[in-house]
């Protein structure tokens with residue numbers, strides 16, 4: 716989702732330069748509370764942000780393969796829409812999308828969403844042992 720960057724009702728905070736995110740790849744943004752947020756860059760230079768948790772069994776979407784405006788989860792290959800966070804049929808379920816804005820080559824996320832959205836989501840017990848899927 717690419718909201719209007721001039722939307723001054725939101726409190727945007729910079730999280731990365733677009734050039735620091737690989738094309739058709741992603742970068743993880745850690746939060747003080749809650750799971751990480753995965754920021755994706757597509758081949759047509761759009762950016763999207765989703766909770767880094769697959770709606771199937773919690774796989775780290777930031778480690779998936781980006782194609783078009785979708786990402787294939789690395790665990791069982793579900794396809795998740797980057798704009799909605801929802802699985803492509805016949806699979807069902809959605810992960811939480813976050814508003815993202817690209818301004819002058821810098822990716823911004825909404826500070827209020829980062830602080831409040833999807834805080835109750837956890838990694839599945841059989842998932843990665845680390846709280847964060849971001850690599851240091």
Ligand code: FES
Pocket residue numbers: 769770771772773774788789790791792793
């Ligand atoms: S955890 Fe993502 S497809 Fe199964």
